[in-house]
Amino acid sequence: MxxxxxxxxxxxxxxxxxxxxxxxxxxxPPLGAYFRALWRRRQFLFELARTSxxxxxxxxxxxxxxxxxxxxxxxxxxxxxxxxxxxxxRGSEFLAHLMMSLFAFRLVSTSVxxxxxxxxxxxxxxxxxxxxxxxxxxxxxxxxxxxFLPTVAVYAIVHAVVGLPVGFHLLWVVPILVLFVAFAAxxxxxxxxxxxxxxxxxxxxxxxxRIWLYTSPILFYAEDVPSGLKPLLAANPMYPLLGxxxxxxxxxxxxxxxxxxxxxxxxxxxVVVGALFFISREREFAIRL
Amino acid sequence: xxxxxxxxxxxxxxxxxxxPDWVVKVDRLSVTYRTTVEKxxxxxxxxxxxxxRERVIREIKAVRDVSFEVPHGAVLGVxxxxxxxxxxxxxxxAGILPPTRGRVExxxxxxxxxxxxxxxxxxxxxxxNVVLGGLAAGLTRDQVAAKFEEIAAFAELGxxxxxxxxxxxxxxxxxxxxxxxxxxxxxxxLIDEALSAGDARFKEKSFEKMRELCSQARAIVxxxxxxxxxxxxxxxxxxxxxxxxxxxxxxxxxxxxxxxxLQVGESEATDEE
Numbered sequence: 001m002x003x004x005x006x007x008x009x010x011x012x013x014x015x016x017x018x019x020x021x022x023x024x025x026x027x028x029p030p031l032g033a034y035f036r037a038l039w040r041r042r043q044f045l046f047e048l049a050r051t052s053x054x055x056x057x058x059x060x061x062x063x064x065x066x067x068x069x070x071x072x073x074x075x076x077x078x079x080x081x082x083x084x085x086x087x088x089x090r091g092s093e094f095l096a097h098l099m100m101s102l103f104a105f106r107l108v109s110t111s112v113x114x115x116x117x118x119x120x121x122x123x124x125x126x127x128x129x130x131x132x133x134x135x136x137x138x139x140x141x142x143x144x145x146x147x148f149l150p151t152v153a154v155y156a157i158v159h160a161v162v163g164l165p166v167g168f169h170l171l172w173v174v175p176i177l178v179l180f181v182a183f184a185a186x187x188x189x190x191x192x193x194x195x196x197x198x199x200x201x202x203x204x205x206x207x208x209x210r211i212w213l214y215t216s217p218i219l220f221y222a223e224d225v226p227s228g229l230k231p232l233l234a235a236n237p238m239y240p241l242l243g244x245x246x247x248x249x250x251x252x253x254x255x256x257x258x259x260x261x262x263x264x265x266x267x268x269x270x271v272v273v274g275a276l277f278f279i280s281r282e283r284e285f286a287i288r289l
Numbered sequence: 290x291x292x293x294x295x296x297x298x299x300x301x302x303x304x305x306x307x308x309p310d311w312v313v314k315v316d317r318l319s320v321t322y323r324t325t326v327e328k329x330x331x332x333x334x335x336x337x338x339x340x341x342r343e344r345v346i347r348e349i350k351a352v353r354d355v356s357f358e359v360p361h362g363a364v365l366g367v368x369x370x371x372x373x374x375x376x377x378x379x380x381x382x383a384g385i386l387p388p389t390r391g392r393v394e395x396x397x398x399x400x401x402x403x404x405x406x407x408x409x410x411x412x413x414x415x416x417x418n419v420v421l422g423g424l425a426a427g428l429t430r431d432q433v434a435a436k437f438e439e440i441a442a443f444a445e446l447g448x449x450x451x452x453x454x455x456x457x458x459x460x461x462x463x464x465x466x467x468x469x470x471x472x473x474x475x476x477x478x479l480i481d482e483a484l485s486a487g488d489a490r491f492k493e494k495s496f497e498k499m500r501e502l503c504s505q506a507r508a509i510v511x512x513x514x515x516x517x518x519x520x521x522x523x524x525x526x527x528x529x530x531x532x533x534x535x536x537x538x539x540x541x542x543x544x545x546x547x548x549x550x551l552q553v554g555e556s557e558a559t560d561e562e
Contacts, residue, residue, distance in 0.1 A: 020394050043424050044425050054413075055410070127385065129422075198330060201332065
């Protein structure tokens with residue numbers, strides 16, 4: 001593979017007037033020019049996301065209703081499950097915790113799942129038009145964010161009904177969600193690239209995300225985890241962000257610095273590594289499809 | 290191969306320099322790609338192969354040491370049997386495939402009409418696809434909106450513009466693809482086997498449009514098996530064979546030589562289908 005990477009050429013510029021295409025030794029094109037070209041295509045990104053939402057019928061009333069009903073019903077299913085397994089004993093506050101964590105988790109898991117399909121599904125567009133390919137996984141993330149937003153409103157209602165604290169500390173939700181999105185984007189770029197080489201990735205992915213869901217503090221509180229299993233929790237990239245979200249929204253306090261730094265490290269690391277991996281491989285996509 | 294600093298200097302120096310007399314310059318271009326034999330690579334197959342210590346990488350030398358220039362206002366035809374490297378060459382000019390060796394320079398906005406269609410999404414309407422295609426090509430929303438009426442009128446689709454493209458006939462599909470490509474004000478238009486779309490009248494209209502583009506000093510590179518189209522449209526032609534330029538001359542001379550070759554080597558040509 002390294003030989004291919006070494007011989008990959010580069011495009012200076014996707015939209016400008018003077019294009020020079022040459023082989024380059026390292027796998028990466030000049031990043032400044034790349035991200036400028038990406039920024040110029042932002043309208044393309046939004047249009048792609050809008051049309052794919054429409055293709056999923058989310059412009060119809062029933063489609064929008066489903067967008068809200070689906071995650072709510074899923075939350076009810078899991079709440080019932082936990083209620084039975086634990087012989088009751090978990091109140092409405094736990095329902096709020098479960099819904100909030102589940103919705104945040106789904107923001108990441110749908111990004112990763114859609115992102116895996118983004119490049120291979122981009123088929124003809126990719127074979128016939130030169131544009132920064134990073135648009136494709138980013139579109140998956142944007143669609144996931146758009147699908148996530150209505151669930152915030154649903155959660156807000158539950159939050160109010162349960163009577164959880166409201167205050168300025170809730171502003172912490174904004175940076176936490178930004179980190180969630182950055183982490184999702186990095187992971188989507190990674191799966192999008194991997195899917196080009198291993199087309200059965202999307203077969204494994206649902207099992208992987210399900211295990212991830214069950215090992216994250218969503219169907220339980222982080223403090224429920226027996227001390228022997230704590231390392232498992234600490235190794236989970238989503239643990240710091242879910243923990244911070246729980247502290248802010250459910251407990252009504254500022255998140256500990258450790259959670260925020262841990263979340264920042266995972267999100268920044270994933271998005272940088274994911275993007276570099278994707279960009280270093282993207283010139284090869286056209287011949288791999 | 291240049292160092293990174295050379296390349297950075299190039300961007301600014303050459304833009305400031307006087308405009309050259311060519312719009313496309315291909316300098317000793319080779320495109321080799323290594324690809325797996327299997328169409329859909331999977332982790333499962335990879336693991337099985339690792340167990341058997343098999344290698345299924347195949348190297349394809351699609352374009353070998355090709356150099357040429359396309360001057361302003363020229364229509365360059367490219368002919369050759371299937372697998373000669375014509376489409377790979379065009380994709381490299383469009384910046385979709387990376388060069389393995391050599392250098393390609395293209396001055397101006399490139400518009401492509403490649404063999405596999407324009408990447409239209411069949412579930413979206415013609416209108417939505419035009420917007421999406423224009424944005425993908427790097428235009429702004431306003432620029433696409435300004436061009437829209439022209440594109441719709443040229444494609445002669447009428448009310449079909451607002452219907453999903455899965456309801457289109459293949460002729461309508463091709464007409465819209467052509468209309469998008471030529472109406473994006475390209476400085477360089479790259480066309481691969483796309484002239485068969487539409488009826489005789491539309492074909493004549495598209496020829497006219499291409500001649501109009503050339504009269505504005507824009508350039509066209511046209512890959513086609515339709516030798517008559519090449520002769521009608523192109524002043525010059527390249528005959529590619531096994532990744533190399535076998536001949537470059539006036540289009541009528543190239544076509545004559547290519548026709549003679551096909552008669553002798555017809556079995557060779559059909560073998561490569």
